[in-house]
Amino acid sequence: MKYHFVTIEGNIGAGKTTLAHMLARHYNARLILEQFADNPFLPKFYENPAQYAFPLELFFMAERYKQLKELVHTGDLFQSLTISDYLFTKCLLFARVNLPEQEYKLYQGLFEIMQSQLVQPQILIYLHAPVAKLQANIRIRNRPYEQNIPDEYLASIQETYTQYIRQHNIRTLFVDVSNADFLGNEAHLKVVLDALENDSEDGQQYFTLP
Ligand SMILES: Nc1ncnc2c1ncn2[C@@H]1O[C@H](COP(=O)(O)OP(=O)(O)OP(=O)(O)O)[C@@H](O)[C@H]1O
Numbered sequence: 001m002k003y004h005f006v007t008i009e010g011n012i013g014a015g016k017t018t019l020a021h022m023l024a025r026h027y028n029a030r031l032i033l034e035q036f037a038d039n040p041f042l043p044k045f046y047e048n049p050a051q052y053a054f055p056l057e058l059f060f061m062a063e064r065y066k067q068l069k070e071l072v073h074t075g076d077l078f079q080s081l082t083i084s085d086y087l088f089t090k091c092l093l094f095a096r097v098n099l100p101e102q103e104y105k106l107y108q109g110l111f112e113i114m115q116s117q118l119v120q121p122q123i124l125i126y127l128h129a130p131v132a133k134l135q136a137n138i139r140i141r142n143r144p145y146e147q148n149i150p151d152e153y154l155a156s157i158q159e160t161y162t163q164y165i166r167q168h169n170i171r172t173l174f175v176d177v178s179n180a181d182f183l184g185n186e187a188h189l190k191v192v193l194d195a196l197e198n199d200s201e202d203g204q205q206y207f208t209l210p
Pocket residue numbers: 010011012013014015016017018034036042056057060086090091094095098146
């Protein structure tokens with residue numbers, strides 16, 4: 001595998017964390033996982049988005065910056081393999097959906113200062129699933145504060161991600177995870193492993209699971 005820093009992205013409930021664990025185990029890689037459970041504003045945000053969006057987004061950005069900055073300090077980033085289940089830019093994409101214009105501009109200014117000090121992954125694996133499938137996953141894992149997420153919110157997050165990836169021409173493996181079962185079906189993991197190991201094209205590639 002020629003990559004040293006791989007990031008998995010996708011909408012809420014797409015299955016990023018499961019796949020990140022599996023890839024990290026397969027490659028014996030360093031794993032960086034989103035610490036969303038530590039964000040005290042998240043349950044409050046889902047109850048009252050307008051009031052809590054700004055502290056929520058600031059908290060996420062500060063935590064992710066701390067986590068990813070450590071990676072820069074470890075120094076051996078390009079001798080080993082690191083898998084993360086989020087991209088630092090995720091902060092900005094959620095902020096674009098959740099913050100009013102002026103707050104977004106302020107946030108963006110801080111984001112750019114922080115982003116300039118971080119290392120970017122060499123490739124993104126983007127897990128794509130329709131909103132109905134995301135809602136089904138969210139129901140099954142049953143985090144109480146996520147049970148009333150509107151379809152429209154998931155659709156805007158999806159749209160914001162895909163627009164960003166296309167506009168910036170980020171090297172991305174898009175995987176359709178509508179019927180994914182990475183834990184139960186080895187052939188599904190193999191699609192991702194083969195894509196990582198064989199890919200030679202620049203830009204964006206699309207995969208479905210058997
Ligand atoms: N910047 C953000 N702004 C608002 N909410 C966020 C932000 N980042 C994460 N969240 C919320 O934190 C929770 C965890 O999100 P995330 O998408 O990282 O993980 P997940 O849904 O557990 O992913 P997966 O199922 O793909 O492993 C979700 O409720 C998500 O909406």
